[in-house]
Amino acid sequence: MHKSFISRVLRIEMYEVVPALLSGLYYFCVLCAYYLIRPLRDERGIAGGADNLPWVMWLTLAATLIATPIFGWLIRGRARQSFIPTTYRFFALTFLVYAGANAMVSKDAGIALGVGFYVWVSVFNLFANSLMWAFMA
Numbered sequence: 440m441h442k443s444f445i446s447r448v449l450r451i452e453m454y455e456v457v458p459a460l461l462s463g464l465y466y467f468c469v470l471c472a473y474y475l476i477r478p479l480r481d482e483r484g485i486a487g488g489a490d491n492l493p494w495v496m497w498l499t500l501a502a503t504l505i506a507t508p509i510f511g512w513l514i515r516g517r518a519r520q521s522f523i524p525t526t527y528r529f530f531a532l533t534f535l536v537y538a539g540a541n542a543m544v545s546k547d548a549g550i551a552l553g554v555g556f557y558v559w560v561s562v563f564n565l566f567a568n569s570l571m572w573a574f575m576a
Contacts, residue, residue, distance in 0.1 A: 462575055469571045473564045476534075484557030487550045495554055499561045506562050523570050530563050 446452060451459060484495050514522040537556055544552055 465574070466571055469567050473560075473567065476560050476563075480557050480560040483553030486553045491554075495557055498554065499558045502558045502562050503565060506566075510566065519573055523574055526566065526570055530567070533559065534563075 443453060485492060510526075514526075537552070537559070541549065541552060541556075
């Protein structure tokens with residue numbers, strides 16, 4: 440049987456090419472979303488001073504330790520086709536809420552909001568990557 444150039448070089452069957460390309464595009468979009476938000480996250484996270492960054496990291500750890508089992512409990516027994524898009528929509532909504540809140544708060548409250556944003560984007564990154572791999576599985 441004659442294999443195509445793609446099959447021989449990449450060791451991939453022709454019926455796997457389109458899903459592999461779509462998977463790569465999906466991962467690119469997940470990483471792109473994070474890397475577009477990351478500079479804003481970093482700037483907002485250190486707005487209160489670089490000396491507070493260790494506490495921000497501890498808050499990130501705490502938020503991750505709290506959010507992960509809650510998320511696991513919420514999606515238990517649900518199909519991936521329903522909870523993955525719902526979770527991405529939830530994160531999109533929280534970022535829109537943040538943008539609205541950021542426009543309305545004072546500078547002092549904005550520092551606390553910035554720390555919250557730093558923590559939330561870090562949690563988003565964890566879940567966005569985990570959901571992408573859950574979809575791929």
